[in-house]
Amino acid sequence: xxxxxxxxxxxxxxxxxxxxxxxxxxxxxxxxxxxxxxxxxxxxxxxxxxxxxxxxxxxxxxxxxxxxxxxxxxxxxxxxxxxxxxxxxxxxxxxxxxxxxxxxxxxxxxxxxxxxxxxxxxxxxxxxxxxxxxxxxxxxxxxxxxxxxxxxxxxxxxxxxxxxxxxxxxxxxxxxxxxxxxxxxxxxxxxxxxxxxxxxxxxxxxxxxxxxxxxxxxxxxxxxxxxxxxxxxxxxxxxxxxxxxxxxxxxxxxxxxxxxxxxxxxxxxxxxxxxxxxxxxxxxxxxxxxxxxx
Amino acid sequence: xxxxxxxxxxxxxxxxxxxxxxxxxxxxxxxxxxxxxxxxxxxxxxxxxxxxxxxxxxxxxxxxxxxxxxxxxxxxxxxxxxxxxxxxxxxxxxxxxxxxxxxxxxxxxxxxxxxxxxxxxxxxxxxxxxxxxxxxxxxxxxxxxxxxxxxxxxxxxxxxxxxxxxxxxxxxxxxxxxxxxxxxxxxxxxxxxxxxxxxxxxxxxxxxxxxxxxxxxxxxxxxxxxxxxxxxxxxxxxxxxxxxxxxxxxxxxx
Ligand SMILES: Nc1ncnc2c1ncn2[C@@H]1O[C@H](COP(=O)(O)OP(=O)(O)O)[C@@H](O)[C@H]1O
Ligand SMILES: [Mg+2]
Numbered sequence: 341x342x343x344x345x346x347x348x349x350x351x352x353x354x355x356x357x358x359x360x361x362x363x364x365x366x367x368x369x370x371x372x373x374x375x376x377x378x379x380x381x382x383x384x385x386x387x388x389x390x391x392x393x394x395x396x397x398x399x400x401x402x403x404x405x406x407x408x409x410x411x412x413x414x415x416x417x418x419x420x421x422x423x424x425x426x427x428x429x430x431x432x433x434x435x436x437x438x439x440x441x442x443x444x445x446x447x448x449x450x451x452x453x454x455x456x457x458x459x460x461x462x463x464x465x466x467x468x469x470x471x472x473x474x475x476x477x478x479x480x481x482x483x484x485x486x487x488x489x490x491x492x493x494x495x496x497x498x499x500x501x502x503x504x505x506x507x508x509x510x511x512x513x514x515x516x517x518x519x520x521x522x523x524x525x526x527x528x529x530x531x532x533x534x535x536x537x538x539x540x541x542x543x544x545x546x547x548x549x550x551x552x553x554x555x556x557x558x559x560x561x562x563x564x565x566x567x568x569x570x571x572x573x574x575x576x577x578x579x580x581x582x583x584x585x586x587x588x589x590x591x592x593x594x595x596x597x598x599x600x601x602x603x604x605x606x607x608x609x610x611x612x613x614x615x616x617x618x619x620x621x622x623x624x625x626x627x628x629x630x631x632x633x634x
Numbered sequence: 635x636x637x638x639x640x641x642x643x644x645x646x647x648x649x650x651x652x653x654x655x656x657x658x659x660x661x662x663x664x665x666x667x668x669x670x671x672x673x674x675x676x677x678x679x680x681x682x683x684x685x686x687x688x689x690x691x692x693x694x695x696x697x698x699x700x701x702x703x704x705x706x707x708x709x710x711x712x713x714x715x716x717x718x719x720x721x722x723x724x725x726x727x728x729x730x731x732x733x734x735x736x737x738x739x740x741x742x743x744x745x746x747x748x749x750x751x752x753x754x755x756x757x758x759x760x761x762x763x764x765x766x767x768x769x770x771x772x773x774x775x776x777x778x779x780x781x782x783x784x785x786x787x788x789x790x791x792x793x794x795x796x797x798x799x800x801x802x803x804x805x806x807x808x809x810x811x812x813x814x815x816x817x818x819x820x821x822x823x824x825x826x827x828x829x830x831x832x833x834x835x836x837x838x839x840x841x842x843x844x845x846x847x848x849x850x851x852x853x854x855x856x857x858x859x860x861x862x863x864x865x866x867x868x869x870x871x872x873x874x875x876x877x878x879x880x881x882x883x884x885x886x887x888x
Contacts, residue, residue, distance in 0.1 A: 519744050526701070
């Protein structure tokens with residue numbers, strides 16, 4: 341039982357990260373109309389920037405967090421005109437070109453990280469960010485600072501995101517574009533400008549995830565983004581492409597599933613087993629568990 | 635009933651000799667989709683306070699014309715002047731802010747969003763006085779107030795059309811373009827919709843309508859233009875068009 345509880349806590353904290361990553365991915369899919377499966381690489385890049393800034397500021401947590409948020413928003417906004425340029429036809433998701441561009445961005449980031457930072461070796465985040473001792477320990481169950489933050493930030497950010505989506509002018513425009521881009525244009529909603537808001541928001545979200553991820557893992561490596569990107573893509577497809585609520589459940593579900601496999605079978609099998617289960621789900625429900633929004 | 639605070643009827647911009655300049659004036663408008671030439675030099679005018687109808691069969695170019703005026707289509711030549719200003723090539727959001735709006739063919743309501751959210755989308759580019767506009771729309775369409783928290787997918791065809799018109803009113807428009815409002819509606823409902831358009835017009839709203847249902851549309855409108863494959867082939871008062879032998883044969887089933 342203790343193992344179970346411990347692993348569920350582990351799973352929920354990793355799951356929070358998956359949830360936010362899928363949310364940012366889906367936001368870009370629904371509003372900017374791109375498939376940005378290298379979104380996690382952007383997040384990992386921001387982790388590196390945060391690490392670098394902390395390294396030269398005596399491990400200042402505040403500056404580290406600002407650096408993560410800033411670099412993620414900046415990277416997102418820099419890539420926006422590129423995406424908007426290669427999309428020949430506005431008004432529908434142009435999967436091919438946006439995917440190629442996203443892939444390129446991901447590969448460049450991975451290469452930059454493995455050459456320009458720390459000789460390509462994994463980086464470790466300072467204790468000022470990660471925390472040193474578990475905040476709670478009962479028998480086999482121990483909860484780290486990073487886990488608490490990850491779950492806490494996850495809940496807060498998801499709530500804020502849905503508030504924005506359902507209670508603000510921009511959120512209304514997001515939902516309109518998500519449902520029917522050409523219809524949205526006919527009522528005078530500017531697709532490109534509203535798209536830019538979604539790039540900004542997914543950038544902000546990405547920076548937040550970078551901080552959470554750094555606190556939870558305590559380290560990062562050049563290959564981390566790619567590894568996570570596969571999972572995020574899988575989660576979004578299993579949930580149903582563009583299905584935000586589905587992403588919440590499947591993201592948390594994957595986190596818990598992986599943790600349970602780690603706890604009861606073996607850590608090295610967690611990816612394979614998780615992917616086999618997801619493969620079965622997608623064979624049974626090709627449009628995802630919660631239905632595709634596209 | 636409702637005051638005309640959201641409409642701006644018959645205001646400003648006098649032409650030569652005190653004659654009001656048209657609210658909308660289109661000259662030699664050509665629009666292509668790639669190699670397809672959808673409009674081949676259309677000229678028309680809409681004066682303040684008028685209901686003007688575009689009559690034409692499927693593919694005549696009605697939707698293309700309305701969308702080009704709104705600022706949707708890219709390959710456009712000719713001139714479009716709204717309220718004395720050239721607006722050709724200007725983006726739709728700016729045109730909506732300036733007082734143009736479109737009730738799209740097939741209503742274009744957002745089925746997964748609430749009635750209230752759909753209405754608020756109409757005010758996206760004009761968020762001032764939202765509450766006042768909303769109350770005005772609810773006065774026009776009490777059913778929308780009743781259904782405001784329902785998602786639009788649960789509305790009937792007629793209610794959706796009212797929602798689409800209400801959403802247009804939310805932008806405080808000076809010209810309402812309505813693309814084939816009767817399409818897919820039961821005859822009684824069609825009568826309701828045309829009655830609403832006439833009432834809106836009586837309140838001061840200027841309306842540019844497109845229709846295949848020529849008889850009812852011409853009964854509702856002051857003037858009309860007949861369009862065929864991207865050209866205006868006939869223009870005149872509704873009476874004249876209703877009595878024109880060509881129009882009778884082609885559009886009135888006589
Ligand atoms: N998006 C489009 N791409 C290519 N051709 C189009 C498009 N929209 C309309 N057309 C063509 O333009 C012409 C006019 O269409 P449209 O404006 O929809 O006419 P109407 O509204 O009178 O039925 C038709 O020949 C139609 O096939
Ligand atoms: Mg049409």
